[in-house]
Amino acid sequence: MARMACHHLLPALSVPSSRHYAGAFHFQSRFSSSSASKISMSLKAGIVGLPNVGKSTLFNAVVENGKAQAANFPFCTIEPNVGIVAVPDQRLTVLSHLSKSQRSVPASIEFVDIAGLVKGASQGEGLGNKFLSHIREVDSILQVVRCFEDNDIVHVNGKIDPRSDIEVINLELIFSDLEQEALKHLCLLTMKPLIYVANVAESDLAEPRNNPHVREVMTLASDLQSELVAISAQVESELSELPPEERSEFLGSLGVSESGLGNLIRATYRLLGLRTYFTSGEKETKAWTIQAGMTAPQAAGVIHSDFERGFIRAETVSYDDFVAAGSLAAARERGVLRSEGKDYIVQEGDVMLFRFNV
Numbered sequence: 523m524a525r526m527a528c529h530h531l532l533p534a535l536s537v538p539s540s541r542h543y544a545g546a547f548h549f550q551s552r553f554s555s556s557s558a559s560k561i562s563m564s565l566k567a568g569i570v571g572l573p574n575v576g577k578s579t580l581f582n583a584v585v586e587n588g589k590a591q592a593a594n595f596p597f598c599t600i601e602p603n604v605g606i607v608a609v610p611d612q613r614l615t616v617l618s619h620l621s622k623s624q625r626s627v628p629a630s631i632e633f634v635d636i637a638g639l640v641k642g643a644s645q646g647e648g649l650g651n652k653f654l655s656h657i658r659e660v661d662s663i664l665q666v667v668r669c670f671e672d673n674d675i676v677h678v679n680g681k682i683d684p685r686s687d688i689e690v691i692n693l694e695l696i697f698s699d700l701e702q703e704a705l706k707h708l709c710l711l712t713m714k715p716l717i718y719v720a721n722v723a724e725s726d727l728a729e730p731r732n733n734p735h736v737r738e739v740m741t742l743a744s745d746l747q748s749e750l751v752a753i754s755a756q757v758e759s760e761l762s763e764l765p766p767e768e769r770s771e772f773l774g775s776l777g778v779s780e781s782g783l784g785n786l787i788r789a790t791y792r793l794l795g796l797r798t799y800f801t802s803g804e805k806e807t808k809a810w811t812i813q814a815g816m817t818a819p820q821a822a823g824v825i826h827s828d829f830e831r832g833f834i835r836a837e838t839v840s841y842d843d844f845v846a847a848g849s850l851a852a853a854r855e856r857g858v859l860r861s862e863g864k865d866y867i868v869q870e871g872d873v874m875l876f877r878f879n880v
């Protein structure tokens with residue numbers, strides 16, 4: 523079940539419980555729809571934050587890196603501010619290799635760089651409510667908070683102050699919702715799962731906690747029961763310009779083992795309660811995104827609604843057991859390939875083969 527996030531924005535704001543139900547309804551209707559192929563293709567995260575905090579730098583880098591990771595998959599920038607990125611997952615490569623698959627298809631996530639959220643936007647400042655049309659459509663919000671000092675880059679309020687920045691953004695979201703509530707819409711922004719993205723200098727990447735601004739965001743995020751991810755938009759941007767073989771050395775020199783994209787996506791999956799399962803054969807190995815708690819037929823429905831309607835059973839093996847056995851056939855011989863029925867709750871990393879009849 524989704525963790526609803528009414529209280530994510532301001533700790534002191536008391537929220538009537540009916541808003542929880544409205545939010546739950548919205549979330550459910552989006553993710554349990556039977557045309558669930560939408561799930562793997564339209565998971566959307568919107569990047570918001572004050573001007574000059576690094577939103578576009580992060581967006582561009584993440585989309586570039588995503589492209590580089592999946593050369594043979596149509597990841598792209600759809601519009602200047604919308605891009606689809608492969609979900610990095612080492613397991614996909616391993617399974618694909620074991621199954622001698624012709625291709626491997628990662629799960630994907632769509633990022634939207636949402637500009638225009640400034641102090642007073644809900645009252646018509648800047649681009650006014652222009653940001654709303656984009657932000658209403660996203661499943662989660664990534665709020666970039668500036669934690670890097672750089673006198674050459676103007677801060678809209680003249681100084682680095684994460685607490686005040688976060689309050690400005692969250693208040694604008696709340697004001698927009700108050701207006702929206704009058705219109706009786708169900709998808710309130712304040713119910714969207716929100717992750718704080720602390721944009722830090724590259725020297726802070728290995729130990730973000732050493733930066734007092736990050737500690738402040740951390741405290742705030744935990745008060746608001748949100749997640750925090752520290753990232754350096756600058757480093758992501760530099761990474762996207764390096765040839766792939768030089769990237770890990772560069773990351774190593776900064777004291778980290780992978781780019782920030784993985785952390786961001788994992789936090790999003792955690793916050794949205796999402797899981798990954800795989801299908802793997804000679805034709806292709808593919809990662810599928812489902813909601814935690816989905817049954818085998820519901821998970822099958824993510825591939826095709828016929829799979830859900832005509833579901834008979836699912837040959838299922840855990841990722842670890844598959845890898846230990848080396849193939850589906852070997853897993854069957856070892857007795858670790860289970861035949862699961864319609865009540866089976868799909869587990870993280872399951873490798874599944876659906877039997878169906880329509």
Ligand SMILES: Nc1nc2c(ncn2[C@@H]2O[C@H](COP(=O)(O)OP(=O)(O)O)[C@@H](O)[C@H]2O)c(=O)[nH]1
Nearest residue numbers: 573574575576577578579670672675722755756
């Ligand atoms: N020093 C430093 N500069 C950054 C960082 N991230 C972004 N910038 C710079 O800040 C400016 C504004 O960044 P941009 O991504 O356009 O901000 P946006 O308005 O939030 O989209 C640009 O000149 C970036 O190069 C960072 O992590 N460190």
Ligand SMILES: [Mg+2]
Nearest residue numbers: 577578579637
């Ligand atoms: Mg921008």
